[in-house]
Amino acid sequence: MLALQIGACQYRHVRNILVNNRDQSAPATAGDWVSPNHAHVRGPGYYQ
Structure with a gap:
């Protein structure tokens, strides 16, 4: 069942x-x- 759930x-x-x-x-x-949270990840405000 796990294989089906994860698409293996x-x-x-x-x-x-x-x-x-x-x-x-x-x-x-x-x-x-x-x-x-990571310092190098840009939030959604960056792309506005």
């Missing part, structure tokens, strides 16, 4: 998921990760 269609990716038991972990949600 190559054998090596699916094998890696199974070998590392990533299919047994809690499902990942899109809202879990938030990008940290």
Whole structure:
């Protein structure tokens, strides 16, 4: 199921998921990760 969720269609990716038991972990949600603030990233005001 994880392979389908992340779009892994190559054998090596699916094998890696199974070998590392990533299919047994809690499902990942899109809202879990938030990008940290960086000094070199320009905000939306820069492009106005």
